[in-house]
Amino acid sequence: MAHNLTRRQLGLNALRAAAALGITRIGLGAAAAAEPPAAPYAPAVVVGSGYGSAVAALRLGQAGVRTVVLEMGRLWDTPGPDGKVFPSTSAPDQRSMWFRHRTEAPLAQFLWLDVVNRDISPYPGVLDRVNHGGMSVYVGRGVGGGSLVNGGMAPTPRRSYFAEVFPGVDAGEMYGTYFPRARAMLGVNDIDPAWFESTEWYRFARISRKHAQNTGLKTTFVPNVYDFAYMKREAAGTATRSALAGEVIYGNNHGKKSVDKTYLAAALGTGNVTIETMQRVVAVRQDPAGGYVLTVHTSDVTGRVTQVRELGCKQLFLGAGSLGTTEILLRARETGALPALSEKVGLGWGPNGNVMTARANHLWDTVGCNQATMPALGIDDWDNAANPVFAEIAPLPMGIEHWISMYLAITRNPERGRFVYDAATDSARLDWTRDQNAPAVAAARNLFDRINRRNVTIYRYDLFGDNKAFADDFTYHPLGGCVLGEATDAYGRVKGYQGLYVLDGSLVPGSLGVNPFVTITALAERNMERILAQP
Ligand code: FAE
Numbered sequence: 001m002a003h004n005l006t007r008r009q010l011g012l013n014a015l016r017a018a019a020a021l022g023i024t025r026i027g028l029g030a031a032a033a034a035e036p037p038a039a040p041y042a043p044a045v046v047v048g049s050g051y052g053s054a055v056a057a058l059r060l061g062q063a064g065v066r067t068v069v070l071e072m073g074r075l076w077d078t079p080g081p082d083g084k085v086f087p088s089t090s091a092p093d094q095r096s097m098w099f100r101h102r103t104e105a106p107l108a109q110f111l112w113l114d115v116v117n118r119d120i121s122p123y124p125g126v127l128d129r130v131n132h133g134g135m136s137v138y139v140g141r142g143v144g145g146g147s148l149v150n151g152g153m154a155p156t157p158r159r160s161y162f163a164e165v166f167p168g169v170d171a172g173e174m175y176g177t178y179f180p181r182a183r184a185m186l187g188v189n190d191i192d193p194a195w196f197e198s199t200e201w202y203r204f205a206r207i208s209r210k211h212a213q214n215t216g217l218k219t220t221f222v223p224n225v226y227d228f229a230y231m232k233r234e235a236a237g238t239a240t241r242s243a244l245a246g247e248v249i250y251g252n253n254h255g256k257k258s259v260d261k262t263y264l265a266a267a268l269g270t271g272n273v274t275i276e277t278m279q280r281v282v283a284v285r286q287d288p289a290g291g292y293v294l295t296v297h298t299s300d301v302t303g304r305v306t307q308v309r310e311l312g313c314k315q316l317f318l319g320a321g322s323l324g325t326t327e328i329l330l331r332a333r334e335t336g337a338l339p340a341l342s343e344k345v346g347l348g349w350g351p352n353g354n355v356m357t358a359r360a361n362h363l364w365d366t367v368g369c370n371q372a373t374m375p376a377l378g379i380d381d382w383d384n385a386a387n388p389v390f391a392e393i394a395p396l397p398m399g400i401e402h403w404i405s406m407y408l409a410i411t412r413n414p415e416r417g418r419f420v421y422d423a424a425t426d427s428a429r430l431d432w433t434r435d436q437n438a439p440a441v442a443a444a445r446n447l448f449d450r451i452n453r454r455n456v457t458i459y460r461y462d463l464f465g466d467n468k469a470f471a472d473d474f475t476y477h478p479l480g481g482c483v484l485g486e487a488t489d490a491y492g493r494v495k496g497y498q499g500l501y502v503l504d505g506s507l508v509p510g511s512l513g514v515n516p517f518v519t520i521t522a523l524a525e526r527n528m529e530r531i532l533a534q535p
Helices: 002-021 027-035 052-062 159-165 171-186 193-198 198-213 226-238 263-269 321-334 436-457 515-535
Strands: 043-048 067-070 127-132 135-140 219-221 273-276 278-285 292-299 305-318 347-350 354-360 376-379 389-394 404-411 418-422 425-430 479-481 500-502
Touching: 002 027, 002 389, 027 376, 043 292, 043 321, 052 273, 052 305, 052 321, 052 515, 067 263, 067 278, 067 305, 135 321, 135 389, 159 171, 159 278, 171 263, 171 515, 193 198, 193 418, 198 219, 198 376, 263 273, 263 354, 278 321, 321 418, 321 425, 321 436, 347 418, 354 436, 389 436, 404 436
Parallel strands: 043 067, 043 305, 067 273, 305 500
Antiparallel strands: 127 135, 219 376, 278 292, 292 305, 347 479, 354 404, 376 389, 389 404, 418 425
16 A cells, blocks of 8 residues: 555656646656657557546556557646636636637526636637537546546446446446445545535535425435545635635646546556657557557647657557547548447447536525535435436535525436547537437426425526526536447457457446446446456
């Protein structure tokens, strides 16, 4: 354990040193900074640096395999002009979003007014919203991927639903070994219930719980990777505020255990792993001599491609997320670079049944001016066979009393989308129409109509644009595209090709019933163990 901590500390030091020097190659010691550009070959290359990639990097590094991680975003460890790494949610700037002229926050309005979004200058910011017509997908960009911008909620799926979603995976092994391993490495922790009951920062959640309980519904605490002990110190005024200062979707300056602080720091600590930033993998082909050759674009902060290079590898681990990984493989299949890829690549995509909604409370049911940004409680009606919903009670920290209860509902929407390769733009287009989210809206409406009826409350129509009570046009949980056991074998080994693996959210067939990163991490742990033993 002491050995591990020291190794992780070494990795963290490497990340800090790299940030201070403003370099794009991060490895152990000063040597990495001074090294010439990467050799055109590495035994293993990992694409992306989110959850799946971070697991791959650590386990490869520990196995002694020299590994290069390529991430299209930047390293988030250098303070900006305001002295902070990430901008505040209330005053977003160029760091907030990936090459935008204006922020695109999930909550577009307040009282129908466009008071939320701000003009910004284009820059490789931390949050991206990838717009695909009927569905927009929020993703994180930078070393750590989605872990930099997410709400940290870390539930483990209900075992029966996991077994239904992944009939080919041994649930006993997952729940006995890999979920506990992932939770421990990610730093999952629970809120102190006594503190939850007493603190003003979770009054908003207690009010929603009261209304759920009035309706005969169950609530449950949701674990998180935000350090709740740190949050208590924020509340006591002894630590710099982050979750209690409105920080979340544009990054947390403190308190959150994003994977750059856990898995990736430990991976760098092995001494075998190097992370390269602002590197976008645009193509992959087979090397006639064995292995793969990647085409990689290096960009500067204006988005200009400053270098196009090729990098060879024996083993290629794709962790670019549901959108990124699927696009890389679909493009490879459709352009003939990897023609033996399965017809299943591109299929089985879903938004995890995500729908957001909000209710207006009575004047006496105040939700409080002070709200922690990390959700800690959910309404668990998943056992309702006719209408399963897991609805997280989301904060809306505006620093004023607004009497709003917000929710992210995860529903069981059977609809699936598919990615289609568009040769004109050389990109993967998501084929998903707005009406495909109707089952998710119907499920959420069923639950919240009951809550509203019982508590004599109404929906808010001013928050999501177009006078709608349900936000059905975006997701935080893109899942699928290279489904486990379909486009890959039962362990993420891509069908048709040796030494090519998928390790991220694209393995999950569109629905999970809870927030996905613990499952993505645990599956990656399981798959990496097998891949290292039987490549
Ligand atoms: P991901 O974390 O998306 O990482 C992919 C990485 O690959 C990114 O860093 C990309 O920049 C990079 N990349 C993509 N394409 C390329 C390329 N061609 N070349 C090089 N690099 C590339 O993948 N989940 C939860 O479980 N709990 C939550 O509370 C939660 N809240 C969320 C809130 C927000 C605002 C968002 C956006 C997401 C949230 N999620 C949450 C979802 C979660 O972050 C997501 O499922 C995982 O991050 C997906 O992990 P992957 O490993 O699939």
